Amino acid sequence: MEVKTKVEDRTLTIALQGDLDHHAARGLMEQADRLMEQNLPSKTILDLGGLTFMDSSGIAVILRAKRRMEALGGNLVVVNIPKQAARVLETAGLARYVKLI
Amino acid sequence: MEVHNYITLEFPSRSANEGFARAAVAAFAVQLDPTLEELGDIKTAVSEAVTNAIVHAYPDTIGKIMVKCRILEGDVLEVAVRDWGQGIADVERAREPLFTTGGEERSGMGFTIMESFMDTLRVTSKEGQGTKVTMRRRIAQRTARR
Numbered sequence: 001m002e003v004k005t006k007v008e009d010r011t012l013t014i015a016l017q018g019d020l021d022h023h024a025a026r027g028l029m030e031q032a033d034r035l036m037e038q039n040l041p042s043k044t045i046l047d048l049g050g051l052t053f054m055d056s057s058g059i060a061v062i063l064r065a066k067r068r069m070e071a072l073g074g075n076l077v078v079v080n081i082p083k084q085a086a087r088v089l090e091t092a093g094l095a096r097y098v099k100l101i
Numbered sequence: 102m103e104v105h106n107y108i109t110l111e112f113p114s115r116s117a118n119e120g121f122a123r124a125a126v127a128a129f130a131v132q133l134d135p136t137l138e139e140l141g142d143i144k145t146a147v148s149e150a151v152t153n154a155i156v157h158a159y160p161d162t163i164g165k166i167m168v169k170c171r172i173l174e175g176d177v178l179e180v181a182v183r184d185w186g187q188g189i190a191d192v193e194r195a196r197e198p199l200f201t202t203g204g205e206e207r208s209g210m211g212f213t214i215m216e217s218f219m220d221t222l223r224v225t226s227k228e229g230q231g232t233k234v235t236m237r238r239r240i241a242q243r244t245a246r247r
Binding site: 019021022053055056060063087088091092 | 123
């Protein structure tokens with residue numbers, strides 16, 4: 001999985017490309033933690049537009065990023081969710097906890 | 102029940118094999134002419150079952166995982182994921198949404214997703230002997246969809 005990042009006006013954007021599964025999730029979580037700690041963003045945008053597949057490992061990644069952002073006093077937004085990933089997030093009822101656009 | 106076709110895959114419980122397992126099952130399922138959404142559902146369910154085996158059956162070792170796919174009478178795809186690992190002490194509890202022993206890496210939604218994305222899900226497990234997850238999904242014929 002490929003990860004592209006951008007920081008602008010205290011907004012951190014993390015754009016994902018490829019398959020987000022358990023194999024990819026661990027490295028991604030560590031990378032996201034590091035980026036948040038280094039940049040102290042007030043908002044993090046997780047852009048899923050480039051994902052070709054996502055399973056419940058993506059839920060764990062999103063919930064962890066949300067907790068980290070809340071600890072920093074900021075918020076997390078998940079955008080450009082592909083259809084297959086949206087079905088996974090809907091099944092988990094994630095819209096109750098995270099802002100999905 | 103008549104079996105029209107089958108494949109068996111065997112691989113070690115390395116996380117790099119998660120992508121291989123779901124891609125192989127999807128490639129086998131293509132002969133039933135599924136829609137992209139059906140194929141996405143099957144890949145997701147397989148990924149959950151194989152990841153569970155990697156994370157929970159063999160937490161500290163590398164063990165064997167076997168995936169058996171069959172095409173049954175009536176355009177039914179059956180996928181069985183088997184391991185010879187730790188086993189699940191309480192299957193009913195493990196199937197509850199948000200229950201996990203996998204730490205922050207897992208969401209506890211694996212079985213819920215398998216149940217929602219496939220028509221049937223059967224889990225048999227014995228502590229110390231392993232777990233077998235069997236899922237079935239009927240693929241509607243294209244003509245019937247139109």
